[in-house]
Amino acid sequence: MLKNLKYNALLKHFEAERDRCLYQLNLSFENPVAVGEHPTLLEDDKKLIGELAHAEECIDSLEINFNRVNKEEAETLDTSWVGEDK
Numbered sequence: 001m002l003k004n005l006k007y008n009a010l011l012k013h014f015e016a017e018r019d020r021c022l023y024q025l026n027l028s029f030e031n032p033v034a035v036g037e038h039p040t041l042l043e044d045d046k047k048l049i050g051e052l053a054h055a056e057e058c059i060d061s062l063e064i065n066f067n068r069v070n071k072e073e074a075e076t077l078d079t080s081w082v083g084e085d086k
Helices: 002-030 041-075
Strands: none
Touching: 002 041
16 A cells, blocks of 8 residues: 555656646747746756656656555555445
């Protein structure tokens, strides 16, 4: 169970990081007026793209290397008590 919680916490962390970067980049691309006068816009976008790539790489790495373990643990959980009347 702890492995499952740890996996989910890490996955959600990197998904949130990915979503934050996507939001900010979309804002920059689709609505640059909302960003305002910003002399370092390209530098900021390059940084965000690097952060986005890192988050996506971490998500892929988690899923490739640890999702199998996470699924195996879920399959071995004792659910014999489910549906029992007390």
